[in-house]
Amino acid sequence: MTQFPPLTRRGALAFGLSALLPTLAPRATRAQGARALRFVTTELILTETALALGLTPLAAGNLPLYRRLVGVPALPDGLHDLGPLNEPNMELLVHLAPDLIIAADWQRGPQAGLERIAPVLWLETMPFSRPGLEIATDLAREIADAGQISADNLVTGFDRARNRLTRAIASRNPPAVLLARFLEDGRHALVFTEGSLPGDLLAGAGGRNAQPGSGPPGAFPLGLSEILATGAPILATGPLPQGALFTRVIESGALRAIPLPPVFPAGGLASATRLADALTNGIGLI
The missing domain is CATH 3.40.50.1980 (Nitrogenase molybdenum iron protein domain)
Structure with missing residues (x-):
């Protein structure tokens, strides 16, 4: 079982900002003959969703923060750390040369330069205009589509838990x-x-x-x-x-x-x- 530290005042602030900002589904099956997508994720919810779908990024944003706040699914060995969520390591991204960067739409302004490195899939992650569960479901389907797999197992697993x-x-x-x-x-x-x-x-x-x-x-x-x-x-x-x-x-x-x-x-x-x-x-x- 993943061990989580007690929540400190600093950790509480991180929770609050992230809010503003098992029963895990089985691995989905990739379309026959499709090459595995080489991608990176720049935000915690994007990393969590990709891993829950059975897709492993080359790198992800702020691995220590992910381990502390999310924890499950666990990060695989060998995953590169892109650093702070609001300032990903551009040099590392250039070196990795991913096929796709999956990024949060709130990062678009300060990180528009990501598009000079690789195509970027900008996704809504913050529940400002829509309920968070609706956004989470759409994220699962959009990331699954990018990886040419199905999100049905993950979505169905949640529906059963909610029921x-x-x-x-x-x-x-x-x-x-x-x-x-x-x-x-x-x-x-x-x-x-x-x-x-x-x-x-x-x-x-x-x-x-x-x-x-x-x-x-x-x-x-x-x-x-x-x-x-x-x-x-x-x-x-x-x-x-x-x-x-x-x-x-x-x-x-x-x-x-x-x-x-x-x-x-x-x-x-x-x-x-x-x-x-x-x-x-x-x-x-x-």
């Missing part, structure tokens, strides 16, 4: 819950509303969110006292804090937090599938 969550909520009728990722200090958490991957999954499956709100980025910080004031059970992605204060609050019974596996809250269909199953399991424990 399992819907059935669990309908059968158990749980109370409104908080969806959160606690910071390491135990005094704060990122709370997810509609407009985020966790919030949209819960709402789409018929669940109730104890924290109102909608629209991007769908994540904001709350202090521990504000969390306690909601009185709601918490489905917490990632490890629970181990500090003395948080431990005392849990032991007092004032707060009920159910830990779930860590999932990237601004990920693609692979993350959404894992998160749907994690929420299904969490709902069963309330």
Whole structure:
């Protein structure tokens, strides 16, 4: 199992920016006689989606950040690191000479020079004008088309996981819950509303969110006292804090937090599938 570090204040900022910014599908089958596409990805959700489809890039943006925030699918050995998401290594790209660069549309302005190196497939990744799950589905199909494979297994796998969550909520009728990722200090958490991957999954499956709100980025910080004031059970992605204060609050019974596996809250269909199953399991424990 991939190990994830506790979320620090710096990590929380990365989560927030990435929001603004298993059941993984089996490898798809490449069209007979087609040459493997030599491509690179410049953004986390693009890398995740390609790997979940069974496509391996030559290089990807910010591998350490991917390992820390996404983790699954795991990065293969030998993958080159393109460096920061907003400043990919142009010299490395020239050296690799890919057939295609798969990039996020928010990178188009500062990185328009990518088009001088190779054709660029600019893809929408941020849920500003459309729901994130709709964007994630389109990403899967567009990247699969570029690799001349099918995205059906990945899309179907997510649909099945979402249906399992819907059935669990309908059968158990749980109370409104908080969806959160606690910071390491135990005094704060990122709370997810509609407009985020966790919030949209819960709402789409018929669940109730104890924290109102909608629209991007769908994540904001709350202090521990504000969390306690909601009185709601918490489905917490990632490890629970181990500090003395948080431990005392849990032991007092004032707060009920159910830990779930860590999932990237601004990920693609692979993350959404894992998160749907994690929420299904969490709902069963309330």
